[in-house]
Amino acid sequence: MRNLLRELKKHFLIYILFVKNSIMAQMEYRFNFIGNLAMESGYLLVKLSYVMVVYRSNVTINGLTPDAILLFIGTFVALTGVYAGMFMINMYGLRNKIKDGDLDIILTKPVSVQFMATLRQVDLGLFSVDVIAGAVMVIIAWNRLGIPVTFLTIGGYLGFIALSCVVSYCLFLLPQILSFWLMNTSAIAEITDSFWDFNNMPMDIYTNWIKQIGVFVLPIFVITNFPPMFALGKMPPAYMAWALVLPFILLAVVRAAWSKGLRSYSSASS
Amino acid sequence: MIIQVEHLSKSFDYYKKELGLKNSIKNLFHREKLTKAAVREISFEIAEGEMIGFLGPNGAGKTTTLKMLSGILHPTSGQAHVLGYVPWERKKAFKMQFAIVMGQKAQLWWDLPANESLYLNKCIYEVEDKAYQSTLAELTELLDVKDLLNVQVRRLSLGERMKMELIAALIHRPKLIFLDEPTIGLDILSQKKIREFLKYYNQQRHATIVLTSHYMADVENLCKRAIIINQGQIVFEGDLHRVNDLFAQSKIIKLQLSNTVTHADLAAFGEVRELTGLNATLQVPRTQVKEISKAILDQLPVIDFNIEDVPVEEGIALLFQRREAGHALA
Amino acid sequence: MRWLKKYTQSFLLGFETALEYRANFLLSLVSAAYPIFIQTFLWTAIYNASSEGDLYGYTFRQMIAYTFMAGLITRIVRSGFEYEIMNDVKSGKYSKFMVQPVGYFAYRLASFFGNKLPGQLMILGILVVLLAGLSVFWGLTFQLASILAFLVTLLLAVMLNFLIFYCVSAISFWIIEVGFLFEAIRIITVLLSGGIFPLEVFGERFVQVMNILPFKYTVNYPINVLTGKITGAELFQGLGIQCLWIGLTYILANLLWRVGNRRYVAVGG
Numbered sequence: 049m050r051n052l053l054r055e056l057k058k059h060f061l062i063y064i065l066f067v068k069n070s071i072m073a074q075m076e077y078r079f080n081f082i083g084n085l086a087m088e089s090g091y092l093l094v095k096l097s098y099v100m101v102v103y104r105s106n107v108t109i110n111g112l113t114p115d116a117i118l119l120f121i122g123t124f125v126a127l128t129g130v131y132a133g134m135f136m137i138n139m140y141g142l143r144n145k146i147k148d149g150d151l152d153i154i155l156t157k158p159v160s161v162q163f164m165a166t167l168r169q170v171d172l173g174l175f176s177v178d179v180i181a182g183a184v185m186v187i188i189a190w191n192r193l194g195i196p197v198t199f200l201t202i203g204g205y206l207g208f209i210a211l212s213c214v215v216s217y218c219l220f221l222l223p224q225i226l227s228f229w230l231m232n233t234s235a236i237a238e239i240t241d242s243f244w245d246f247n248n249m250p251m252d253i254y255t256n257w258i259k260q261i262g263v264f265v266l267p268i269f270v271i272t273n274f275p276p277m278f279a280l281g282k283m284p285p286a287y288m289a290w291a292l293v294l295p296f297i298l299l300a301v302v303r304a305a306w307s308k309g310l311r312s313y314s315s316a317s318s
Numbered sequence: 319m320i321i322q323v324e325h326l327s328k329s330f331d332y333y334k335k336e337l338g339l340k341n342s343i344k345n346l347f348h349r350e351k352l353t354k355a356a357v358r359e360i361s362f363e364i365a366e367g368e369m370i371g372f373l374g375p376n377g378a379g380k381t382t383t384l385k386m387l388s389g390i391l392h393p394t395s396g397q398a399h400v401l402g403y404v405p406w407e408r409k410k411a412f413k414m415q416f417a418i419v420m421g422q423k424a425q426l427w428w429d430l431p432a433n434e435s436l437y438l439n440k441c442i443y444e445v446e447d448k449a450y451q452s453t454l455a456e457l458t459e460l461l462d463v464k465d466l467l468n469v470q471v472r473r474l475s476l477g478e479r480m481k482m483e484l485i486a487a488l489i490h491r492p493k494l495i496f497l498d499e500p501t502i503g504l505d506i507l508s509q510k511k512i513r514e515f516l517k518y519y520n521q522q523r524h525a526t527i528v529l530t531s532h533y534m535a536d537v538e539n540l541c542k543r544a545i546i547i548n549q550g551q552i553v554f555e556g557d558l559h560r561v562n563d564l565f566a567q568s569k570i571i572k573l574q575l576s577n578t579v580t581h582a583d584l585a586a587f588g589e590v591r592e593l594t595g596l597n598a599t600l601q602v603p604r605t606q607v608k609e610i611s612k613a614i615l616d617q618l619p620v621i622d623f624n625i626e627d628v629p630v631e632e633g634i635a636l637l638f639q640r641r642e643a644g645h646a647l648a
Numbered sequence: 649m650r651w652l653k654k655y656t657q658s659f660l661l662g663f664e665t666a667l668e669y670r671a672n673f674l675l676s677l678v679s680a681a682y683p684i685f686i687q688t689f690l691w692t693a694i695y696n697a698s699s700e701g702d703l704y705g706y707t708f709r710q711m712i713a714y715t716f717m718a719g720l721i722t723r724i725v726r727s728g729f730e731y732e733i734m735n736d737v738k739s740g741k742y743s744k745f746m747v748q749p750v751g752y753f754a755y756r757l758a759s760f761f762g763n764k765l766p767g768q769l770m771i772l773g774i775l776v777v778l779l780a781g782l783s784v785f786w787g788l789t790f791q792l793a794s795i796l797a798f799l800v801t802l803l804l805a806v807m808l809n810f811l812i813f814y815c816v817s818a819i820s821f822w823i824i825e826v827g828f829l830f831e832a833i834r835i836i837t838v839l840l841s842g843g844i845f846p847l848e849v850f851g852e853r854f855v856q857v858m859n860i861l862p863f864k865y866t867v868n869y870p871i872n873v874l875t876g877k878i879t880g881a882e883l884f885q886g887l888g889i890q891c892l893w894i895g896l897t898y899i900l901a902n903l904l905w906r907v908g909n910r911r912y913v914a915v916g917g
Contacts, residue, residue, distance in 0.1 A: 094839055
């Protein structure tokens with residue numbers, strides 16, 4: 049236990065260095081940084097076009113008013129920042145690292161290889177655009193909906209956000225682990241990446257069986273639907289229990305797949 | 319023994335790729351899987367404090383061996399113990415004690431000053447502040463890069479970058495160091511500096527150093543013992559300068575002459591390897607060196623006269639040819 | 649015919665590369681299906697909740713048809729060569745073209761079509777299946793004249809989008825790392841071209857502005873020609889604007905590339 053805590057502390061410290069180094073490295077390329085901001089703003093614009101459609105159509109979908117939908121979309125946008133800025137860039141890099149044999153050095157380091165290979169890069173641009181925009185949308189929606197601001201609502205909402213981060217890390221890392229066996233996985237990445245956009249709208253727009261698949265089989269809906277559902281007081285107990293169990297199941301699966309993948313790492317021998 | 323290797327083998331699977339539109343279409347449906355044996359049943363031992371070199375042409379299996387010893391690759395079969403650990407189990411205690419530097423793979427953050435990466439390694443290897451400061455001071459002093467710590471790595475020359483890579487690898491004072499082509503692409507001066515450093519470090523710290531190189535000079539200057547690998551197998555192990563003992567049949571005689579002589583004049587004494595102006599090189603059978611030398615001195619206008627071994631490179635080249643021809647070694 | 653061979657060569661090379669990545673291409677088609685899927689459900693929910701049968705001038709069935717077509721046609725016109733141009737300029741490979749008789753523009757155009765053709769044909773095939781399905785099951789009708797006009801406008805749309813992004817790629821001469829900027833521009837043009845939602849959704853004023861800009865003529869306009877929303881004089885007016893923009897972007901591309909070349913030489917690429 050003592051040891052585990054020490055390792056956690058060490059990894060946390062190293063993570064802070066990763067963040068610092070990433071930001072410093074990014075500042076070296078200002079145009080790239082600005083381009084990055086532009087790209088993410090472009091995507092944001094597309095997400096906002098959905099908001100626009102919802103408000104202009106002004107309909108209540110399965111009991112969700114446009115304001116409630118805005119809460120969902122805001123949550124989605126904010127989590128997109130976390131996913132894109134903290135996870136996705138590493139996962140794209142991971143594919144190339146495996147292909148070019150760049151895991152070599154990482155494998156010899158006395159820290160968790162998975163940690164170092166999948167969390168090393170942080171993109172401030174991607175992260176901040178979406179997290180700020182998402183937060184603004186959530187706050188606006190929260191106000192318009194008149195959800196009480198209590199420790200329970202805010203704390204619960206943020207707690208579910210934290211669980212969502214774990215779920216999205218695991219869920220989107222899994223297909224990338226395939227790179228250990230397959231050489232060309234950019235299409236897989238493209239597919240799973242677009243998977244993320246399923247959360248663009250609340251899952252209530254889908255039919256019931258799609259909803260259940262998206263919650264229990266391919267638990268993609270868990271990520272952005274559970275936090276606002278909790279805030280709106282629309283969380284059934286079954287979902288609540290699932291939300292607490294799922295992150296641990298996924299972490300175990302990712303861990304197993306990762307170890308297996310690493311065994312067949314071929315280091316792109318020169 | 320710090321490293322013990324027994325019957326270690328590694329093979330890779332790959333797919334056959336043919337060019338052309340027709341084959342692109344063919345590959346849609348079927349791809350031929352091939353297996354390449356990179357390392358075949360090699361065994362050797364390395365003692366603590368030793369500095370040993372792996373030599374061999376590209377693709378001989380040097381790097382693959384090194385990667386297995388550092389735990390990067392799982393072998394297909396065979397065993398190895400390094401520092402008492404099985405490397406590919408990748409135990410933390412094992413990782414804390416060694417370092418690997420690869421000439422073609424950098425660990426420094428490209429866009430940051432080297433000291434940021436060094437500090438990161440300090441945290442990764444749990445080095446105390448004090449030890450970190452003194453090691454850093456010592457290494458930068460030895461390699462003469464003190465002023466470059468705050469310069470972005472991408473702005474450094476290749477040689478400076480390699481020095482920084484070395485520092486990054488040694489910051490936790492490893493007992494065992496693997497170096498894969500540490501001087502590749504460097505200018506002569508940097509090569510020399512790095513060689514001197516490694517020699518010094520090996521002597522002062524009694525660190526075991528295993529290095530691969532295709533520069534003969536690296537291994538010749540640094541390592542008492544060398545292991546030569548070709549096509550995944552060990553073809554020679556021992557003092558590099560004794561490679562030629564295996565082929566003890568020939569000696570080289572170098573001559574400087576006062577007058578020009580014809581090719582035919584020289585050919586009477588042995589095989590003429592070179593004749594340019596007043597300089598000539600002959601290869602003669604070892605058993606007859608004495609007689610032939612005497613005859614040459616008697617019959618040719620010699621100013622200077624030297625008897626040498628066949629150069630190490632040639633001995634090795636000969637070694638490879640033999641192996642490829644399928645001959646067993648003596 | 650030797651000069652032609654260079655272009656056929658680039659065409660074949662592009663074609664081959666595309667086949668090489670066949671699995672990736674097929675999978676990328678699947679990923680194109682996701683937004684269609686989401687939008688379909690969104691519209692279904694909206695039309696179900698709405699009391700009116702007609703929203704933004706589209707019936708429910710027309711809206712779904714639009715969504716599907718927009719997804720497919722965005723794929724057909726999509727460029728992607730701007731990254732290759734960026735790399736050519738960055739790596740100095742572009743220098744080769746400045747001395748070779750192969751014009752870079754022609755080379756890009758040929759390899760673009762070579763690269764895209766297998767995919768485009770496949771998407772067109774899907775479109776045919778879609779049209780058949782829509783007319784059999786939903787009773788939507790498509791006039792032969794509309795289909796023929798659509799094919800013409802589609803070809804022009806591909807050309808226009810090629811030219812727009814050929815202009816955009818010229819940024820490579822000024823900014824080295826433009827990859828993200830390209831993506832930003834791409835996604836915004838998709839939105840403005842009506843590749844996600846019909847432009848009418850965003851209001852009258854917006855549509856008026858879009859009528860003047862070129863983007864609409866790469867996706868929204870061909871679709872409306874196909875569905876018969878645009879016919880007669882309006883169709884020819886659209887064709888005219890399409891051609892006008894092709895001309896304008898061609899001139900602009902020439903201008904930008906000429907200035908860019910001068911900079912490339914000055915910087916010593």
